[in-house]
Amino acid sequence: MPPASEPLRKLGFLTIGLFDEADPRAGHESTLRVIELGEQLGFDSAWVRHRHLQYGISSPVAVLAAASQRTRRIELGTAVIPLGWENPLRLAEDLATVDLLAGGRLNPGVSVGPPTRYDQVRDALYPDTADVEDFGYERVRRLLSFVRGESATATGATEGFEVFSPRVQPHSAGLSDRMWYGGASLRSARWAGEQGMNFLTSSVIKAEEPQEGAGGPGPEAPAAPEDAAGADDDGGAAAATARFAALQLAQIRAFRARHPAGDRARVSQGLVVIPTDSATSEQRSRYEEFARKRLPRTASPQGPGRMLFAPDLVGESERIAEVLHAHAAFREIDEVAFALPFTFEQADYVQILTDIATRLGPALGWRPATP
Structure with missing residues (x-):
């Protein structure tokens, strides 16, 4: 086993909050119960994902407003709000309102780019300005200026x-x-650092090699153990994990190289991690099949954007901890927001979160927050 990384300081989780179109309240209520469980288990943060015109949370700020009234300590984040759907001034009002209601526990994560399926939604979203909307970094700058209290009027x-x-x-x-x-790219990592923001890096990044002197990955990272969760017989998952980790490490270092706080700048890593310590045999089989079906996409960059996916980590907490201790990017950070799979059942989330908090977290040097 490779030398342990630094003890994990902050442990969080991410959920998409799926619901049935015929009964959307039940799905939202289920998400709130998961967040409440996270606080009870001592997690430091709970994050919700953003989905428009789908059967997932479309209004994460509203959901977190509700969560703020059902929890007392756990931090509440968005990972992420795509700003192409938002007016920065109005969003700044909502974020500040919820942060006050939460007692300063809100962690808004945002991103830029055209809205998903923009050709289909543009006339409904921006009927008069679709051709002139700016979906670049300037949208984030506007949001940051309003959140910081800079003037909105003369x-x-x-x-x-x-x-x-x-x-x-x-x-x-x-x-x-x-x-x-x-x-998900070196360009975004550098830009976020220059703005003094915190950086969220997930299980999907752009496959791009860093230029010399641009915050590269440094020495080659050790490969993950070949029998790590989701690995196939020839060690394909281990090789994919090591390749992904090296590229993610380059982005983390590029971010910190441009950030005023340098190596102290906050980075949160969001891998899909599924411990099976207390899982039933049926759950274990289903989790392994989930990871097996998703493994082929990790073999090479996907689509015109050349996006690289990290293999899902499924197995006993002790083995997952070994993989993470060998993960070049994980060794560089001290906080995570492990992503819960989208399509699992409530009982699965309870088992996974419980094992993360009671088995995996302690194996990574983490201590649960006190009430």
Whole structure:
């Protein structure tokens, strides 16, 4: 077993919050119960994913507002809000409001780019401005300026009994320090660092080799154990894990090289991790089949964007810990938000989260938060 990485300081999880179109309330309620369980188990953070025109959470800020009233300690994050669907000023108002209601526990993660399936949705989303909307980094800059309390208008004013503020209200002090950028490329990593944001890196990144002096991966990372979760007979998953880890490490280092805080800049890693310590034999078989079906996509970059997927980690916590201790990118960070598979049942999430909190987390040097 390779030398252990630094003890894990913050342990979180990510859920998509699926629901049945015929009964959407039940799905949202299930998501809230998962977040409540996370707090009970001592997790440091719970994150929700964003989905539009699908059967997943379309309004994560609203869901987290509800979660803030059913929890007291756990941090609440979005991973991520695609800003192509949002007005930055209005979103800044919502984020500040929920952060105040949560007592300063909100961690908004955002990303840029055209909305998914933009050709189909553009007329409904931007009927008058679809051809001139800017879906680049400027949208994040606008959001950051409003969250930081910079002026939205030239001046405040009083008109009769109405008093107007020059900046977005309410203002939540400290929220700007908890803004995250979800990036998958070296360009995004560098940009997020230059803006002083925190960085979310997931199980999907762009397959691109860093240029010399651009925060490369350094010495070759040790390969993951060949019998790691999801591995096939010839060690394909181990090789894919090592390849992914090296590229992800390059992005983390590129981010920190441009960040004012340097090596202290916050990075959260989001791999799909499924411990099976307390799983039933039926659950274990189903989890392994889930990972096996998804493994082929990790063999090479996918699509025109050359996106590289990390193999899912399925197995006993002790073995997953070995894989992570050998993972070049994991060794560089001290906080994670492990992603829950999208299509599992509530009982599966309870088992997985319980094993992460009671078995895997301690094996990574993590200690649960106290009530």
